[in-house]
Amino acid sequence: MTGTAQTGRAFVFGDNIDTDLLAPGHLMKLSAEDLAQHCLEAIAPDFTKSIQPGDFVVAGKNFGLGSSREQAAVSLRLLGVGAVIAPSFARIFYRNALNLGLPALFCERADQIVEGDLLMVDPVLGKITNTTRGETLLCKPIPDHLMAMVRAGGLIAHLKTNAAHRDRA
Amino acid sequence: MAEATKPQKVFSGQTLAQKLLARASGRDDVAPGDIVIIQVDLAMAHDSSGPRRWKPHLDALGATLWDPSRVVIVSDHYVPAVDTESAAILKLTRTFAKEQNVGHFFDMEGICHAILPQKGLLRPGIFVAGGDSHTPHAGAFGCYAAGFGATDMLGIVVTGQTWTLVPETIRVELTGSFGRHVSAKDVMLLLCRELGMDNAFKAIEYGGPGVTAMSMAERMVLSNMAAELGGEVGLIAADRVTLDHIRAHGGEASEADLAWQPDPDATYERILTINLSDLEPQIAAPHSPANSFPIGHAAGVPIDQAYIGACVGAKLEDLHMAAQILKGQRIAEGVRLLVAPASSQVTADAAADGTLSILLAAGATLLPSGCGACAGMGAGLLAAGETCISTTNRNFKGRMGHSEALVYLGSPYTVAASAIAGCVSDPRVHAADLAGAA
């Protein structure tokens, strides 16, 4: 995905979107695919029906606070979310997202993006082009050692590559 | 010549977080913002975040645990099984623990964060990686204990390593002493409002005479709810009280462990001082721990359920607090009081010292030890439109059942007083009433 921007629509949420909204506790026994269908339903009942692969979730500060449950990030990935864009993230969610190959982009001015805006997002360059508004927003770059992992497709793919290296050595 | 051109190293004071991370990464010192590779001392996971998520990947990778003796697995989220899905998760966890020779496996003995100190597994200085967001709980013992998601934990149990960004530290200084029926939970509900929940990639360090005077049970409340502040860790430097607790629980600790202290000239991002003598009982209203205020503002809100449970709010000392209020009393008509002790040891101790009979005589229903309704998985879930007051640490929308249920957070004193009154109640008023009646 180096240098390749993806295009999709923005789905906009407020501050403090927590992991119970992203992956409700009482449904955690469901398969990942079924659980994903309940993502954010408590505040946006139509979200899972409207989101298309490649669309983006844009939110306010402290996205993903709460539980360590990785299903919060898994659900977004399974729904095909191309990236989550927010001014700040909860630490465990941020790590989980990158570990799963879901770019999480720190963008100070995420609040400039409006529901339905067409965005072109380059997670590697940390650049968001808001086609609807003719604006460019910059994100904090993802640290190198993490970008290598995101490029590999997440931590498990990365572990696999490392294991293969070990085997050859 | 070469020596002289070397950059001069400037030694400035280090926070406890910096010292612990320097040790874990094998460096002399670290600075906030450094990304360091960590050697993990203890890796903990539970039935929801652990084996069920790792097994398919371990099988696919053909990998095994880096050091089974350093791995702790606790079945607490789905216990006891209430349907065939949870039974299958618990079975998989048991089989995994056996097959992989997991060094420390605790099946239905209690909540993971309560289990680590109870089994003497913590020691000042060590790095604990836990597959749960409240792993900072263990920071009360002077160890660097941080929470990680399942894939991060998979990486950790395969390699024994992970990375972190050295955090800036917020120091919380506690002075004074608690008034009657005020406790560490009230400190944390206040801090959620004062510091907010957006302190990701920061360390919280607690200290001062107010902390020194606290029992380990109260210190664990401070560390546990560092998670609500968004912090990576909630650290308390070890002292005599810490070492005594570790030894009393069969753990190892030496006098040298007391050396894990922040430097007096450490650099903090912010220092916040709270005088405990001025603190009133606090309450957090739906749907956020940061939506908190002194209890007077919510007094009188009718409740359907009072819940005493969770890693943060169902230790033996928490049950003692509730019993102090409930002794000789009866819960209000139409209110249910559920008590899920943090571990089976807590249940046994509360039975032995008479606490349990006080709670049961007041009308409490005893639940199994585990995460239960706190995780939205076990017994005690709420229906749409119901209101609960709870000793747990989070009240996010939909966490304890239906998304239209309302959850208030308070201390065990407050929850017990509210159960008697049938509405959110100030435990101090309750105590005054009793004194008046006597």
Ligand code: SF4
């Ligand atoms: S009791 Fe609640 S907060 Fe504690 S580990 Fe269990 S689910 Fe998490």
